[in-house]
Amino acid sequence: MSLRSFLAILGVLAVVGLLIFGLASKGSSRLQPGDAVPTASLPLLEGTGRESPADYKGRWVLVNFWASWCIPCRAEAPALEEFQQRHGGSEFTVLGIDTQDLSGDAQAFVERYGLSYPQLRDGNGDNADEYGTTGVPENFLVDPAGKVRVVVPGPIGEDDLREEVAPLLPGDES
């Protein structure tokens, strides 16, 4: 094979490789039940320090991606807070991740809806990308081993919480 043919084939392979890489990296898929939860740590929405959903191993965690500018997030926030009040404790917590949002707006949102569960901040949306979210809100129930068990793309309502999340939690009497 001549040098010219070799270089031409190399060029074609490089272009095809770039196309495949582009397609593969575009289609980041949403985490599915059984997948391990990402371990990247995020800053707390209020105060200093960082946390990761992986830090909650040993507890059930309902990871809720939200933003203050997101209208469906306003609708689900009271339901999440009520669920936290009823089930939150040493074995379960809701964990809010405010994404692609202004921290001041997010803090005002937390105050307005009286959200008592922990809140992390994902300003540039990288963590949401790791979960493969396509928008807000999205919800992932993570089991004590750090594996995703339930995925609810879109707003989670009282019915979802009662029928899909509560039955998995320890000590559920419903």
Place this chain on the structure above:
Amino acid sequence: MSRFVALLAVVFMALAPAAAADGRASLTEIEKQVMCPVCGTLLQLAESPQAQRERAFINRLIAEGKSEEQVKDALVAEYGDEVLALPPGSGFSLSAYLVPILAFLVAAAALAAGIVRWRRSGSGSGPPSPGPGPSDEDAKRLDADLARYDL
């Protein structure tokens, strides 16, 4: 009194352009330089709820007297480097500027090499070079023929 008002007006008109040129931030200018991260477009072109909140944030900082750079720094602190329409010229982001320049240089070098090769091969495509001369026998016959027609 009217002369005083007129004087004030003249001073104001003289200072107004200077204020615009002294680096004081303006929403219109900043909108052209930053992204709406969720929309994936320039903030100038975005109308989503997030874009409206971003504009309100910028306006608030401008009202506080922040400069254009300070406003952009505050946006980066909120959203990360991705909020800047033009990546910063340092670290890995520098490659956004260097790669196109390198690609251009490589393409120019390849084009130049191609032209040189084409011209070289082109110089050989003129009139065909004469082949080897006739053999002795043919030369003798040719001379004899020419002598026959020699006037």
